[in-house]
Amino acid sequence: MRPSPSSVRRGRAVLFAAALVLAAGLVQATPGATLTREDVTWLRRAGFGIDSAVLARYQALGRARYLDELLAGGDDTLPPAIQATIDSYPAVSTPPAELLAQYRGRQRQLKAMPDGDAKLAAKKALQRDGRELVKQAQQAELLRAVYGGNPLKEQMVWFWLNHFSVYGAKGRVRLLAADYEERVIRPHALGRFRDLVMATLKSPAMLEYLDNDKNAAGKVNENYARELMELHTLGVDAGYTQQDVQQLALILTGAGIAPPAPDGRPDARRRPAGAVREGLFLFNPRRHDFSDKTLLGRRIRGSGHAEIEQAVDLLTRQPACARFVSRQLAEYFLADRPPPALVDAMARTFQQSDGDIARVLRTLLASPEFAATGTRKFADPMRFLAAAMRLSLDGRPVADAAPLANWMAQLGEPPFGRITPDGWPLDGASWSGSGQMARRFDVAAAIGSGRNRLFVADGAPRTPPALDSPLFRRTLAPWLSPATRAALAKAGTAQEWNTYLLASPDFNYL
């Protein structure tokens, strides 16, 4: 969504006011201001946890205006050191067309090499570089989750990455995962749902992952068509049929990835009439099935690329789509079984606003339930880790992001690591088995002890972070359960204290 001129102006004025507050050294805490339990609950759910900058902003603006600011979607700012780290990743900084061209070139060289050790070594190097690109994409995403200036937007980027999940280790997805996060999902994270669907549909990562690149007239591949309905828009029980899947697959024939030119520049060859080229997306009419189709009872005339636009309009305007997406958002943010009336209200907003994500979120975040302390949700590993890092780092830049990705792998939720297209589970119950609890305690100890590699590159000593901070005392301490208080009182060392806090139900339930 593009913010209106007035909201931009308002945002600037607010930034200016906040700068004054910063200048007065009042970022850490405004001692006089009272923070209620509802404030903290709301902030922990809306943000990726709480750090001092988020808290200061919330207190400066109040909940309603802070929500306006979050939903306006600006402010992808990061601490300069973190931005520099992300910029240093070739996965992020190299245009995807160039990455694809390089990869293809190396594959061709490899094929031409005679069998032997040199070929084996070249093959291994190619695989290693591919894994490295995925690692960079993971680290970029995790750094943004931990440091992003708009934590609600960061949660939505993560939510959509998972809703439109791609698996980083499949084929060329490894080259495209970072592009997918930065340039496909992020610009639409708070925009219109329909635009987001179109962006993912045309993204090289999705075209590769769900095989629509292979979908052509006479050689139909239904993989993407099925998931576009089942996982991305309507949900499995929405009443569509196998016939609808087949028809949608025909509509999508010819939508694929443009072959990279050897030098990585856009291919200048003449394209047939009706071809559509956008970045790496290519609609090739020669591969398209031009028959007339019927989708969800609606006739779609065989006309080429326009069929895809019509089909996505049709899918995203179904009441089932509004309900499905609203239910998932409420489940992610609020509760494994969100209140049906709230989901209905969100679905109504979705339909009335033609799928305006920010407005649907406003219905959710402005609801009384969102600040209520009664419903509790066990945080998935991503929300746990982001909150733990926001509390313990509080804006201090790490020197090495690798531990973040390692912890996510240990906790079983690595970004771009979900093999199946359904994304990681949204419900808390999927993350709280006995083995997973033991893992979470381990990671709590790895963070709480400071015995990790976050700052090794800086040469900083591996000391426990000071979690018993003013930030903690203002946001979490007043409402800790007696059991957690008792545990913290038994801690013999700072690292033990940190571990218990991060392992506690108070920290792990949102």
Add this chain to the structure above:
Amino acid sequence: MNRRQFLRNAALAAAALPTLSFSSRLFAAPAGSPRLLFVFLRGGYDCNNLLVPYASGFYYEARPTLAIARPDPNDANSAIALDAHWGLNPALRDSIHPLWQKKQVAFVPFAGTDDLSRSHFETQDNIERGQPGQAGDYRSGFLARLSTVLTGVPAIAFTNNLPLSFQGSPRDVPNISLKGDPKARFDERQSAILAGMYRGTPLADAASDGLALRRSVSMDLQNLEEEMVRASRGAPSASSFATETRRIAALMRDRYRLGFVDVGGWDTHVNQGGAVGQLSSNLRNLGDGLAAYADALGEAWNDTVVVVVSEFGRTFRENGDRGTDHGHGTVHWVLGGRINGGRVAGEQVAVAQPSLLQDRDYPVLNNYRDVYAGLFGRLWGLGRDQLQTVFPQARPRDLQLA
């Protein structure tokens, strides 16, 4: 460590943690009920160099550098004849062949799934879900469904993350990797404090079980490790599968009845090797591990079944890199002290070029869902409805393996 000593250790472990509330399932495994370990070879192992179709001239034509020689008593690198058609990779001479002679191992060639994607992840996923075709629930594994239709069969995955096979169970299925020595990070006092925070919450059992499992496993293994060091008069090999399976046996013997473990490193596209080389050393490691498992279980091996599967077989012909590419049908293994082994079971077809699927790889004549529905039916006396819950729409085929 004998059984009595084990129980004493377990009791000590329990007594040492008075403040932890063990839920009953950690120590509940009824005596005498069958024990199943599911071994998943991830990467698609080359079954044609495990179970060598030595009677097929086509095999030798198709694999000029990779083929394993016809059985020859004077050649230690030749296949070991199992019958008139099939030979065993000689890397398994000291591990699996003795079990074969005791009729404690059977092979099921032309086994696998309907999934023809030849993609590792799609096919592994398809097998672990155990549901027909592409349809069904992405988060429901067949071992999870098996464990819900059974009672008194405690389940565990010996993996870092809960595998899809075990996902979707309404009951908690613990997981712990025994590849390394799983040291408990928290001592008794810390474990009690951590578990104490969750007392009275819905996660009380999960929190205390997770901690208790780590601690009791690390104690059991400490004893086992000492015993292994004594037995081998030195340190046991750190990275071998046998070290891992001896640890697994220590848990499966008394506490668990349904287990899962996976082994990687089978995707041999390049320089696969023949009787010696990459694949054969992997097979040797696997065979040694399975033999060690049988040995470590002692008497309990008699009511144990081990199933070894992989997502697919590989191309019947070797490729230009002295390796093999993704294929389809594979060979599954079934082992156990009292199984009906010493035979190559299931439907078969002569190994020749015309019988290849798409002129490329083994066809699947024994769908694993049908075969394991038959096996589970025999092992636990499951009825039709229960088997349909485990493998929807399967047509159970009883190969009389157990």
